[in-house]
Amino acid sequence: MNERLNVTNLAKTYPEFALGPLTFDLPAGYIMGLIGPNGAGKTTTLRLLLDMAQPSSGEFTLNGAKTADARQQARDDLGAMLDSTTLPDAWTMKDVDSNMKRLFPHWDSQQFMKLVAQFDINPKTMYRRLSKGTQNKVNLAVALSHHAKLLILDEPMAGLDPIARDELRQLLQSYIQDGEASVLLSSHLTDDLAQFADYLLYLIHGEQRFFGETDTLLSRYLLVQGGSSELTAALKNRGLGLRQTSVGFSLLLPTADQALATGLVTSTPDLDTLMIYLGKRGEDHA
Amino acid sequence: MRDIATMMRLDWTTTKLHSIWWIVGLADLALVLLGVFVANTRFLMLGAAAGMASSALMMPFVGSQQHGLEGMLALLPLRRRIVVWGHYGFALSLVAALVLNFAVVDGVTGLIRPAEANLSRTLGVAAGVFFFFVLTTAIEYPMLLKWGFERAPFAVYGTLFGLCAVLGLVAYLDPFEQVVVWPTVAAGLAGLLVVLGGSLMISLHVYETREI
Numbered sequence: 454m455n456e457r458l459n460v461t462n463l464a465k466t467y468p469e470f471a472l473g474p475l476t477f478d479l480p481a482g483y484i485m486g487l488i489g490p491n492g493a494g495k496t497t498t499l500r501l502l503l504d505m506a507q508p509s510s511g512e513f514t515l516n517g518a519k520t521a522d523a524r525q526q527a528r529d530d531l532g533a534m535l536d537s538t539t540l541p542d543a544w545t546m547k548d549v550d551s552n553m554k555r556l557f558p559h560w561d562s563q564q565f566m567k568l569v570a571q572f573d574i575n576p577k578t579m580y581r582r583l584s585k586g587t588q589n590k591v592n593l594a595v596a597l598s599h600h601a602k603l604l605i606l607d608e609p610m611a612g613l614d615p616i617a618r619d620e621l622r623q624l625l626q627s628y629i630q631d632g633e634a635s636v637l638l639s640s641h642l643t644d645d646l647a648q649f650a651d652y653l654l655y656l657i658h659g660e661q662r663f664f665g666e667t668d669t670l671l672s673r674y675l676l677v678q679g680g681s682s683e684l685t686a687a688l689k690n691r692g693l694g695l696r697q698t699s700v701g702f703s704l705l706l707p708t709a710d711q712a713l714a715t716g717l718v719t720s721t722p723d724l725d726t727l728m729i730y731l732g733k734r735g736e737d738h739a
Numbered sequence: 740m741r742d743i744a745t746m747m748r749l750d751w752t753t754t755k756l757h758s759i760w761w762i763v764g765l766a767d768l769a770l771v772l773l774g775v776f777v778a779n780t781r782f783l784m785l786g787a788a789a790g791m792a793s794s795a796l797m798m799p800f801v802g803s804q805q806h807g808l809e810g811m812l813a814l815l816p817l818r819r820r821i822v823v824w825g826h827y828g829f830a831l832s833l834v835a836a837l838v839l840n841f842a843v844v845d846g847v848t849g850l851i852r853p854a855e856a857n858l859s860r861t862l863g864v865a866a867g868v869f870f871f872f873v874l875t876t877a878i879e880y881p882m883l884l885k886w887g888f889e890r891a892p893f894a895v896y897g898t899l900f901g902l903c904a905v906l907g908l909v910a911y912l913d914p915f916e917q918v919v920v921w922p923t924v925a926a927g928l929a930g931l932l933v934v935l936g937g938s939l940m941i942s943l944h945v946y947e948t949r950e951i
Binding site: 500503504505506507522525526527528529531533535537538539540541542543544548552555556557558 | 745748749752753801808810811813814815816817818819948950951
């Protein structure tokens with residue numbers, strides 16, 4: 454399979470935080486969501502993949518390039534957007550277009566201006582006069598306008614209304630339709646992500662808790678609800694993220710232990726519910 | 740080489756050129772008019788140059804909403820060493836343009852007051868402006884490249900205040916009337932090249948390994 458991204462035991466250690474080791478891959482033609490609570494290491498992961506930080510150990514191949522130098526040389530094949538990336542204050546959309554045309558050999562002015570119009574951005578307004586959300590849209594339009602084989606997007610849905618999020622979802626899905634391009638994106642809007650991400654990488658406090666198909670993650674657990682008297686010791690022992698009220702309880706139960714929930718109300722959790730029950734540090738075990 | 744030129748061009752476009760050249764033009768006009776009424780405007784010119792240099796030279800590092808432009812540069816198909824070379828190329832070309840400008844203004848001032856006009860004075864002022872700008876670059880850039888604009892305001896303001904203090908001392912001593920111009924310019928240039936070369940080496944090293 455043609456892989457856009459192949460990551461093996463990638464780790465980064467700071468005095469106050471450790472990420473990894475992470476191991477995952479992203480084949481061409483798919484979308485991968487990077488999820489986890491705040492401080493899980495999502496942005497650090499993306500910064501490592503963009504060679505903005507150096508890994509403490511491990512390696513990765515991006516669009517076939519194995520070394521940082523080779524990856525920097527092949528930047529044209531990579532479209533990226535991070536929260537911390539901005540364009541020069543005084544640039545209008547025309548300036549963005551003319552400058553990016555010089556830098557990216559495959560820059561598509563028509564596509565960029567089309568996206569600017571689609572995102573309702575005034576092409577004559579200077580970058581610094583745009584709202585933060587609109588600046589993000591400009592950065593996104595840049596990432597989408599040079600026919601990159603891999604898109605790496607950090608919180609692209611942040612600050613977008615539901616209509617704009619839906620447009621973005623459609624845009625990303627059409628982007629990978631040729632089977633050559635892939636998208637890796639992080640988002641806090643996990644339910645949105647669950648609708649169109651083929652793969653998920655789930656981080657909790659720097660640790661890789663899950664990598665695989667979205668449906669596989671969701672089918673791993675059951676949300677179990679019942680009355681207080683129905684909470685057995687076995688459920689407490691095997692369940693995750695136990696929540697108790699004066700009248701009842703709810704918890705996540707591994708599907709393999711489904712038999713423990715016989716007679717109780719069970720349902721497949723959505724991604725938001727899963728994240729809430731698994732907790733910020735993944736240590737909310739019952 | 741082509742990539743360095745591309746990077747230099749990018750730096751020129753990130754700078755609000757129209758604002759800068761308007762300010763330069765107005766400063767030129769003010770200095771020429773002052774030359775009509777005030778006998779010696781060369782130190783006023785150097786003061787104006789100090790302000791101009793510190794603001795114009797940091798422009799390639801200034802992004803929006805307190806973020807620098809390093810993030811954007813890291814995502815472009817440019818190697819880090821090219822980014823550094825490009826920044827220095829921008830600075831030197833800016834210095835050359837401003838020095839030429841101030842040399843012309845000094846020349847015009849000399850035409851207004853022919854009794855005080857002489858080539859060595861004009862060249863002395865030009866050399867002084869050139870020395871000042873390049874020294875500013877050599878001190879500022881390694882710090883800006885190491886910490887980024889938002890984390891290193893002292894790189895800009897510290898350099899400005901420090902060099903202004905030195906200029907004040909130079910103004911007080913007024914050595915231009917006593918020294919022989921060409922050997923002084925040659926020695927200054929040689930020293931400046933050494934400082935600039937060292938600064939460039941440090942910048943290449945720190946930016947290559949910097950986390951953005």
